[in-house]
Amino acid sequence: MTSNPEFDVSPSDEGSVSSYIRRQLFYTPSIVTGVKLDGKTAIVTGSSSGIGLETSRQLLDLGLTKLILAVRNEQKGNAAVSELSRGRSLPENAIEVWLLDYSSYDSIIAFTQRTRSLERIDIVVLNAAIMPVKQTLNPKTGHDESVQVNYLGTALLTILMAGVIKDKPESQPARITVTGSDVAAWTKFAEQDNDPLLPALDKPDGWNFTDRHFVTKLLYQLFLHKLEPLVPASVAVINVATPGMVHDSELDRHAAVGVLGKTVAMFQRRIGYTSSVGARHITDAAVKHGSESHGQYLSQQRVKPMAPLVYTYSGEKVAERLWKETMEEFQFANVQEILASLKK
16 A cells, blocks of 8 residues: 555544544534635535535635536535525636536546536546445346445546546646545445455345445545555545444435334434534545645544555455456546546
């Protein structure tokens, strides 16, 4: 793996459930201040509600000039524009709604091509994710839909947006912040020894919606460790940040059923942040951290260890296999050529 900063806590301690609960109980992220985003342009995906909407609001509070809300549902996107505009004197088209579906490679390609029309791109927040309670397979790729959206869609967008930013020198170094989660450390990741790996994740055997969500968050951490040395921080600083547990997100709204689901939802309400508070972590990662956060994970508004597996020999082997399969999956998008161009 790539070299890592000196952490103030071990990966195993940081990734433990007890540490997670302690952070939720005793740490409240600070409101982001001391940053002026006048003249800047940001793109926030999954921005019609929850963390994405609140991150968008906080960026506007910092003076952001241009905001692109990337959403699947145009009607919800327009409603978000109305909410974000309330009480502000914004120029016409200061906030735009662009359609983006992480489950469709065609949509991702079309979206990133459209971003080339922007004069500059300073901040990209990749926040969209799903957490279905039943396994479904993507009709075009055949992949598990959670993996398709949370990992493959996010990974492809990361590379393509880095390529777009490379052609906009006035925006560099831009920030690409991905919404991650501490749960990446909690998965058993039973499929990790499979070769190939991605097809193993498509099989229904032992599928569990919570563990699958955990796996998708871990996959992106492994991917980022391989991506980081290929993307100069002078072009784009790419990091992952956790918003912590939030109790009013739509992400796991389908999971709050049955006795267990309702018990978990009640627990979340007791110790979870509101989306507004949790989003401070994402805003902080996108505007307050420089090259020291490139390829890193942020929690409590500081660089922290990723899941313990990431730093092990076995994790390195899994990451190599995942990277190889991901590059093969993305051949159609010429990602290898894009990555090679970033250092020219």
